[in-house]
Amino acid sequence: DIQMTQSPSTLSASVGDRVTITCRASQSISSWLAWYQQKPGKAPKLLIYKTSTLESGVPSRFSGSGSGTEFTLTISSLQPDDFATYYCQQYNSAWTFGQGTKVEIK
Amino acid sequence: EVQLLESGGGLVQPGGSLRLSCAVSGFTFSVYATGWVRQAPGKGLEWVSAMSGNGEVKWDADSVKGRFTISRDNPKNTLYLQMNSLRVEDTAVYYCAKRGDFRCGGNDCSFAFDAWGRGTVVTVSS
Numbered sequence: 589d590i591q592m593t594q595s596p597s598t599l600s601a602s603v604g605d606r607v608t609i610t611c612r613a614s615q616s617i618s619s620w621l622a623w624y625q626q627k628p629g630k631a632p633k634l635l636i637y638k639t640s641t642l643e644s645g646v647p648s649r650f651s652g653s654g655s656g657t658e659f660t661l662t663i664s665s666l667q668p669d670d671f672a673t674y675y676c677q678q679y680n681s682a683w684t685f686g687q688g689t690k691v692e693i694k
Numbered sequence: 695e696v697q698l699l700e701s702g703g704g705l706v707q708p709g710g711s712l713r714l715s716c717a718v719s720g721f722t723f724s725v726y727a728t729g730w731v732r733q734a735p736g737k738g739l740e741w742v743s744a745m746s747g748n749g750e751v752k753w754d755a756d757s758v759k760g761r762f763t764i765s766r767d768n769p770k771n772t773l774y775l776q777m778n779s780l781r782v783e784d785t786a787v788y789y790c791a792k793r794g795d796f797r798c799g800g801n802d803c804s805f806a807f808d809a810w811g812r813g814t815v816v817t818v819s820s
Contacts, residue, residue, distance in 0.1 A: 630812075631813055634809075680804065
């Protein structure tokens with residue numbers, strides 16, 4: 589089974605900050621990686637798929653990069669609506685989610 | 695507009711059974727694989743089960759194999775999850791979700807989830 593490890597687990601940041609979250613796979617997953625945003629009490633929302641393709645309607649301040657085993661989600665200028673928990677998910681073989689990164693207000 | 699609406703959650707004793715339903719609209723259900731993802735209280739997301747659009751292929755997480763059965767009724771636009779032999783550790787919000795971008799090699803498929811329901815709560819407790 590492929591394991592996904594996100595870092596950090598929690599990130600404290602201010603509005604306007606550039607934020608980067610890392611996701612590592614236990615083996616190569618090519619570019620089959622998605623990122624989701626989840627707010628308390630709500631369902632996850634797809635932000636990015638195939639490592640770097642922005643889902644329709646997602647603001648361009650979100651971007652994704654990487655390949656193989658190391659991937660990043662970057663928020664170029666953090667907005668108040670972006671405080672949430674972010675999950676990566678591999679879909680190269682079955683489905684595995686990272687443990688999540690909570691982005692909180694500094 | 696794509697919509698998914700789960701129902702059927704509730705409180706059940708360990709060893710008991712529940713059947714979850716997910717009614718969908720806004721897309722051609724029979725074309726899209728769909729799956730179930732759960733989230734235990736205060737925890738992260740865990741994929742549970744998925745099924746191809748035509749119902750011919752299923753994929754199950756090891757944690758639920760032999761206990762949970764996914765099925766679908768395409769004319770009724772509904773996905774199901776029959777959960778038997780429930781354990782305390784099955785307590786979670788259960789989401790159904792629609793296939794987005796996908797990768798397939800024969801029947802070995804996997805995909806991102808591009809639309810989610812609001813979830814239904816399953817509590818397993820004595």
